[in-house]
Amino acid sequence: MKNIISINQSINGFKKNVITVDGDKSLSIRFILLSSLSTGKCIATNLLKSADVISAISNIKKLGINIRLKDKSCEVTGKGLNGYKFSNNLILNAGNSGTTARLICSVLINSTKWIKITGDQSLKRRDMQRIIKPLKLFGVKFKNNNKTLPISLMGTKFVKPVKFIEKLGSAQVKSAVMIAALKTKGKTKLKCLPSRDHTELMFKNVLKIPINISKKKNYDTIEIDGLKKFKPFNYNIPGDISSASFFIVLTLLTNKSSLKIKNVNINPTRTGIINVLNMMGSKVKFLNKRHYKGEKISDIYIKANKNLKGINLNPKLNSATIDEFLLIFLIASICKGVSTFKNLGELNKKESKRLDWGIKILRMMNIKVKKINNDGLKIWGQPNLKLKKNFVIKDYLKDHRIFMMSTIAALSLGGNWRIHNSDCFKTSFPRFLKILKTLGAKIN
Numbered sequence: 001m002k003n004i005i006s007i008n009q010s011i012n013g014f015k016k017n018v019i020t021v022d023g024d025k026s027l028s029i030r031f032i033l034l035s036s037l038s039t040g041k042c043i044a045t046n047l048l049k050s051a052d053v054i055s056a057i058s059n060i061k062k063l064g065i066n067i068r069l070k071d072k073s074c075e076v077t078g079k080g081l082n083g084y085k086f087s088n089n090l091i092l093n094a095g096n097s098g099t100t101a102r103l104i105c106s107v108l109i110n111s112t113k114w115i116k117i118t119g120d121q122s123l124k125r126r127d128m129q130r131i132i133k134p135l136k137l138f139g140v141k142f143k144n145n146n147k148t149l150p151i152s153l154m155g156t157k158f159v160k161p162v163k164f165i166e167k168l169g170s171a172q173v174k175s176a177v178m179i180a181a182l183k184t185k186g187k188t189k190l191k192c193l194p195s196r197d198h199t200e201l202m203f204k205n206v207l208k209i210p211i212n213i214s215k216k217k218n219y220d221t222i223e224i225d226g227l228k229k230f231k232p233f234n235y236n237i238p239g240d241i242s243s244a245s246f247f248i249v250l251t252l253l254t255n256k257s258s259l260k261i262k263n264v265n266i267n268p269t270r271t272g273i274i275n276v277l278n279m280m281g282s283k284v285k286f287l288n289k290r291h292y293k294g295e296k297i298s299d300i301y302i303k304a305n306k307n308l309k310g311i312n313l314n315p316k317l318n319s320a321t322i323d324e325f326l327l328i329f330l331i332a333s334i335c336k337g338v339s340t341f342k343n344l345g346e347l348n349k350k351e352s353k354r355l356d357w358g359i360k361i362l363r364m365m366n367i368k369v370k371k372i373n374n375d376g377l378k379i380w381g382q383p384n385l386k387l388k389k390n391f392v393i394k395d396y397l398k399d400h401r402i403f404m405m406s407t408i409a410a411l412s413l414g415g416n417w418r419i420h421n422s423d424c425f426k427t428s429f430p431r432f433l434k435i436l437k438t439l440g441a442k443i444n
């Protein structure tokens with residue numbers, strides 16, 4: 001049937017396979033936005049060509065920037081910090097991409113025309129207040145008091161540097177402030193809870209922007225000197241650990257399997273899932289570690305291992321694991337013992353209510369789950385779990401990670417699954433189903 005996949009057969013063991021996954025989504029979107037502000041032609045190789053990145057590209061093009069997407073590369077001709085050209089009341093649509101919606105507001109702070117930003121059904125329910133607040137400090141005007149999309153904003157020629165405390169541990173908020181700071185004269189000072197640090201690494205190692213970072217026990221401080229032009233740059237985007245994670249979990253859960261995933265970004269602010277899995281006993285390994293423009297890259301080696309034990313996760317690891325919790329919940333459901341996760345309120349603010357969806361899917365699988373304090377979870381694992389029932393996954397706001405997690409559950413734990421919205425994995429990982437098929441997955 002249209003737009004639904006069915007999986008009625010677990011995947012057979014696979015061995016000696018070597019795969020790559022698609023390029024990193026966070027880095028791809030940052031490349032598009034930051035290159036548009038450089039002073040010339042920037043080239044990215046291995047850019048992720050997913051719906052979220054295409055949203056970033058088409059919106060930056062609407063601001064008058066020339067972008068050529070080729071087979072193997074992407075060329076963006078930047079026009080400097082003040083180079084966008086567009087007409088009043090332009091409408092941008094960020095589709096499903098929270099990163100695009102939030103970061104694009106920051107590149108507009110010195111544009112003196114009204115611009116409206118909207119998105120799809122899922123994005124329209126996500127909080128924009130988190131970036132509206134700091135951007136107002138820079139001098140940006142917002143037309144009404146909307147806290148969610150659509151929002152209309154107008155920048156100013158008189159942007160000023162700000163002092164801001166970021167309390168959510170959100171990399172999108174931190175990055176929005178950092179990028180806005182590029183357009184102001186003077187020093188922006190930011191105090192923030194730790195979150196993924198790709199923007200800091202790009203500023204420092206790629207754009208060579210004067211930036212001071214000091215890491216304290218519970219927070220980081222960042223100081224940025226604005227109005228520093230930066231030259232065009234090239235970037236070879238490594239594989240996305242969030243995409244690799246689906247294959248890591250599939251391999252762990254599929255008897256007699258092993259897999260090498262080449263060229264993955266293992267930035268420590270992103271590898272929470274590997275720490276969690278290894279604390280559970282999985283023995284996932286990094287091979288051939290290297291550095292690239294401040295990022296850490298490696299191949300990842302995984303061997304089937306269902307002999308895992310539950311954990312009580314320290315919430316300090318939440319940020320580095322934030323996009324992988326659905327997979328962690330799946331793994332916890334076959335662990336020996338109970339697993340506990342806390343302070344996961346942000347999960348319900350993603351593309352769908354992922355904490356609630358995790359609970360729902362685990363309960364469908366007859367796993368005992370208890371929600372704690374409205375933002376945490378206890379999962380009682382069943383080490384010999386074999387599913388036999390029928391499962392239907394639908395009405396989940398086309399959340400790509402719910403689709404992919406359900407697919408991995410179906411292929412590794414059995415049962416007859418029908419998963420709706422079979423296109424939505426293209427939001428972040430267009431080759432997902434193709435790679436599964438090369439490993440022998442039977443998906444109709």
Ligand code: S3P
Nearest residue numbers: 026099169170171172173195322
């Ligand atoms: C992202 C940051 C994270 C993450 C999202 C991508 C980014 O969100 O969930 O998928 O590229 O900066 P937060 O802003 O909540 O950290």
